[in-house]
Amino acid sequence: MNTRRFDALIVGGGGAGLRAALQLARSDYKVAVVSKVFPTRSHTVSAQGGITAALANVDDDRWEWHMYDTVKGGDWLGDQDAIEFMCREAASAVYELEHMGLPFSRLDNGKIYQRPFGGQSKHFGGDQATRTCAAADRTGHALLHTLYQQNIQHRTQFFDEYFALDLLRDADGYCLGVTAMSIETGEPLLIEARTTLLATGGAGRVFWNSSNAMINTGDGLGMVLRAGLPLQDMEFWQFHPTGIAGVGCLITEGVRGEGGYLLNKHGERFMERYAPHAKDLAGRDVVARAIAIEIAEGRGCGPRGDYVDIKLDHLGEKTIAEKLPGIRDLAIRFAGVDPAEKPIPVAPTAHYMMGGIPTNLYGQVVAPARFGPEEPVPGLYAVGECACVSVHGANRLGGNSLLDLIVFGRAAGKHMLEYLRDNPYPRSLPGNAAEASLARLQRWDQAGSERVAAISDDLRRLMQTHAGVFRTDAVLREGLEKLNELEGRLAHAGLQDTSRVFNTARIEALELENLMGVARATLVSAISRTESRGAHTREDFPARDDEHWLKHTLYSRAGDQVDAKPVRLKPLTVESIRPKERVY
Amino acid sequence: MKFRLYRYSPESGEKPHMQDVELDIDPVGKMLLDALLAIKAQDETLSLRRSCREGVCGSDAVNVNGKNRLACITPLGELKEPIEVRPLPGLPVIRDLIVDMEPFYRQYRSIKPWLINDGPEPEVERLQSPEDRALLDGAYECILCACCTTACPSFWWNPDKFVGPAGLLQAYRFIADSRDEATSARLDNVEDPYRLYRCHGIMNCVDACPKGLNPTEAIGRIKSLLVKRRV
Numbered sequence: 001m002n003t004r005r006f007d008a009l010i011v012g013g014g015g016a017g018l019r020a021a022l023q024l025a026r027s028d029y030k031v032a033v034v035s036k037v038f039p040t041r042s043h044t045v046s047a048q049g050g051i052t053a054a055l056a057n058v059d060d061d062r063w064e065w066h067m068y069d070t071v072k073g074g075d076w077l078g079d080q081d082a083i084e085f086m087c088r089e090a091a092s093a094v095y096e097l098e099h100m101g102l103p104f105s106r107l108d109n110g111k112i113y114q115r116p117f118g119g120q121s122k123h124f125g126g127d128q129a130t131r132t133c134a135a136a137d138r139t140g141h142a143l144l145h146t147l148y149q150q151n152i153q154h155r156t157q158f159f160d161e162y163f164a165l166d167l168l169r170d171a172d173g174y175c176l177g178v179t180a181m182s183i184e185t186g187e188p189l190l191i192e193a194r195t196t197l198l199a200t201g202g203a204g205r206v207f208w209n210s211s212n213a214m215i216n217t218g219d220g221l222g223m224v225l226r227a228g229l230p231l232q233d234m235e236f237w238q239f240h241p242t243g244i245a246g247v248g249c250l251i252t253e254g255v256r257g258e259g260g261y262l263l264n265k266h267g268e269r270f271m272e273r274y275a276p277h278a279k280d281l282a283g284r285d286v287v288a289r290a291i292a293i294e295i296a297e298g299r300g301c302g303p304r305g306d307y308v309d310i311k312l313d314h315l316g317e318k319t320i321a322e323k324l325p326g327i328r329d330l331a332i333r334f335a336g337v338d339p340a341e342k343p344i345p346v347a348p349t350a351h352y353m354m355g356g357i358p359t360n361l362y363g364q365v366v367a368p369a370r371f372g373p374e375e376p377v378p379g380l381y382a383v384g385e386c387a388c389v390s391v392h393g394a395n396r397l398g399g400n401s402l403l404d405l406i407v408f409g410r411a412a413g414k415h416m417l418e419y420l421r422d423n424p425y426p427r428s429l430p431g432n433a434a435e436a437s438l439a440r441l442q443r444w445d446q447a448g449s450e451r452v453a454a455i456s457d458d459l460r461r462l463m464q465t466h467a468g469v470f471r472t473d474a475v476l477r478e479g480l481e482k483l484n485e486l487e488g489r490l491a492h493a494g495l496q497d498t499s500r501v502f503n504t505a506r507i508e509a510l511e512l513e514n515l516m517g518v519a520r521a522t523l524v525s526a527i528s529r530t531e532s533r534g535a536h537t538r539e540d541f542p543a544r545d546d547e548h549w550l551k552h553t554l555y556s557r558a559g560d561q562v563d564a565k566p567v568r569l570k571p572l573t574v575e576s577i578r579p580k581e582r583v584y
Numbered sequence: 585m586k587f588r589l590y591r592y593s594p595e596s597g598e599k600p601h602m603q604d605v606e607l608d609i610d611p612v613g614k615m616l617l618d619a620l621l622a623i624k625a626q627d628e629t630l631s632l633r634r635s636c637r638e639g640v641c642g643s644d645a646v647n648v649n650g651k652n653r654l655a656c657i658t659p660l661g662e663l664k665e666p667i668e669v670r671p672l673p674g675l676p677v678i679r680d681l682i683v684d685m686e687p688f689y690r691q692y693r694s695i696k697p698w699l700i701n702d703g704p705e706p707e708v709e710r711l712q713s714p715e716d717r718a719l720l721d722g723a724y725e726c727i728l729c730a731c732c733t734t735a736c737p738s739f740w741w742n743p744d745k746f747v748g749p750a751g752l753l754q755a756y757r758f759i760a761d762s763r764d765e766a767t768s769a770r771l772d773n774v775e776d777p778y779r780l781y782r783c784h785g786i787m788n789c790v791d792a793c794p795k796g797l798n799p800t801e802a803i804g805r806i807k808s809l810l811v812k813r814r815v
Contacts, residue, residue, distance in 0.1 A: 037633075037635055037641075037643065038643075038685065038728075040641070040727070041633075041636070041641040041642065041643045042635075043635070043641075045636065045640050045641050045727075046636050046638065046640055046641070095706075095707070098710060099705050100699060101761065103720045103724045103761070104717075105714075106713065106714045106716075107714070108714060109711070110711030110713050110714075111708075112709050135724075141725070141727070142724060145724075149697045150698055152693055152697065153698040213635045213636045213637065213641065214634055215635045246613070247613075249638045326640070329639075330639075333639070333657050336613075452628075495628065496628050497628050497629040499593060499596075499629070500595060501594050501595055502631050502678055502679040502682050504632070505628035505629070
């Protein structure tokens with residue numbers, strides 16, 4: 001079997017992976033990036049509104065206020081040491097991107113343009129802050145292309161269109177690389193590395209109605225589960241309030257940041273009832289629930305009453321052209337309306353996974369082991385949406401995702417350099433390290449009666465129905481039973497196409513295996529959490545329950561076990577932000 | 585609806601051929617990508633690239649009824665039947681609708697697509713006026729889908745020598761950036777009978793760009809900068 005060897009390996013070519021790769025590529029170590037798509041096709045490219053950092057370019061600002069908003073936005077489930085680290089590092093991380101050439105929009109004085117975003121305040125919960133740095137409404141595109149360009153300059157080795165299959169580990173638990181497959185040739189490949197970073201992004205494609213790219217199938221999460229490692233806080237999925245109705249494509253929160261607002265069928269600005277102070281710029285979970293309630297109670301718009309309107313024509317043609325050109329484009333193409341004239345029909349759409357692979361501040365993957373509940377898995381790192389560090393807690397604030405990628409991508413890259421210095425000699429790979437992985441690949445050469453596409457569709461509908469905005473024990477358990485059936489069907493699935501070259505049907509089958517693991521983790525974790533917090537809304541347990549549930553869940557595949565670990569309420573240097581009622 | 589799809593699988597031993605496919609689909613509100621995925625759900629041997637399905641990642645560029653377009657933002661209802669879908673022209677076909685993009689990426693890399701500024705870095709951002717920033721509009725938005733470059737006859741003849749419209753648009757994006765200090769070297773890099781001057785202003789690129797960008801105009805600006813430099 002073909003083998004390639006590197007010092008460091010990055011799995012995933014989105015913002016987090018490329019930021020970490022850049023840190024390593026600037027050193028003398030050999031770094032490779034494995035990506036199942038050409039890197040600029042990664043989902044970071046779809047991020048619209050911006051990246052949040054307290055630069056104070058428009059208005060007074062301090063990173064401490066950003067930290068407060070992030071803790072509150074996450075309904076106190078975020079770890080305050082990680083949140084302090086992110087908010088403190090934010091400004092320098094953004095300036096660094098600017099130095100790399102990211103084409104930020106500019107203010108008249110030449111500084112980076114910033115816009116208001118949801119959940120962002122001044123003075124610890126006071127007036128609206130203006131904190132989110134933007135390149136028009138294409139910030140993710142600008143960020144991803146800039147990082148890719150920097151990596152070309154620094155000669156990062158890219159394995160484009162290679163699909164990572166499984167982690168390689170030795171008996172002591174060290175991660176020594178991955179098994180992968182060239183999508184173009186279908187050939188398996190061993191990539192050995194002294195240290196490996198997972199930056200495989202989210203898994204939003206587990207829901208029927210999703211803002212996510214089709215490639216967001218939780219591949220890194222599947223790899224981690226198969227390696228016997230846990231996933232954290234998987235019950236927390238963000239439903240973005242404003243996806244284009246019936247399509248799912250995102251209408252950025254920046255629309256509301258620039259002054260757009262939501263209307264029900266009576267033309268009422270209903271957010272005034274749900275969040276009297278912040279209105280349309282309340283936390284995303286708050287706004288998504290409000291829309292879901294308006295629709296459920298018969299105040300939705302359109303012939304079926306299944307969406308609400310977002311109005312922005314009053315912003316004027318000029319603001320829309322300068323600040324929201326991509327949104328206008330999307331609305332015209334996918335909703336058939338020009339937002340400069342008419343409101344856009346929107347409804348909540350699955351958007352972001354707050355949970356993921358548990359890590360510490362340095363991006364090291366941690367798991368309960370002999371010496372404690374959070375012991376690093378040697379050599380293994382995770383960053384970005386696939387990771388749970390946890391800065392987003394129970395609900396992520398807009399603009400904090402790109403920031404998470406950059407801050408922790410950089411931190412993990414730096415720590416991997418230290419790890420390489422401390423572990424200068426490669427460990428030898430056990431002879432059978434790739435066996436299970438190759439068997440899993442070969443399994444798809446066998447015929448089967450069930451079709452992958454049909455199971456995928458059923459899985460997404462199941463999750464939409466049983467793990468959506470509002471949940472109950474009965475609904476979740478029914479979902480889990482249906483999932484058991486689907487897993488039974490998956491065991492009998494086979495491909496019609498067993499060719500080697502660019503067999504995307506095979507890739508979709510492997511992706512489905514990963515999504516199944518994500519779905520199970522989500523349902524089991526959601527059943528266990530008998531409270532409502534952030535994006536996890538239990539109709540049978542409508543209140544937040546700090547006494548019993550101010551803690552993270554840790555899901556393990558073996559026996560569907562859910563353990564808990566405490567939330568770190570102690571920041572690095574500042575005072576703890578004590579839990580209180582979350583109102584906007 | 586009726587489709588004619590380009591099919592080629594190197595393992596089958598068959599020559600490339602067009603396949604007629606009928607699909608029961610209501611075109612209202614649907615894009616070509618929806619139809620291609622519905623066809624793939626019936627016959628999983630059909631291979632194509634796709635990712636964002638909203639026109640920002642640049643994966644699913646194909647040739648539709650003779651024009652290069654992104655399948656995900658091409659309204660199905662606007663297309664004349666039978667809808668003929670082929671891989672992008674001018675690049676080697678790997679399988680079905682999937683081409684080898686490497687010649688395109690190689691030209692992109694050749695223009696050194698990264699900001700060059702060796703000055704000391706300030707602790708904060710470098711300043712740039714809104715007017716200077718506006719010069720990047722129409723250039724930085726490129727998604728590297730290759731619709732333009734593979735619509736260009738000059739690229740078809742000289743894919744190894746002519747940078748092509750996408751690469752030249754990116755060259756201009758850095759030349760136009762007030763923060764970039766390598767304008768002279770960038771102009772040297774393209775001042776060549778093939779690399780730049782194979783562009784004869786045919787303007788297929790402008791017609792093909794799904795993001796409404798204008799590479800011909802950017803190429804014109806590079807050419808006029810070169811003229812100015814000479815006098």
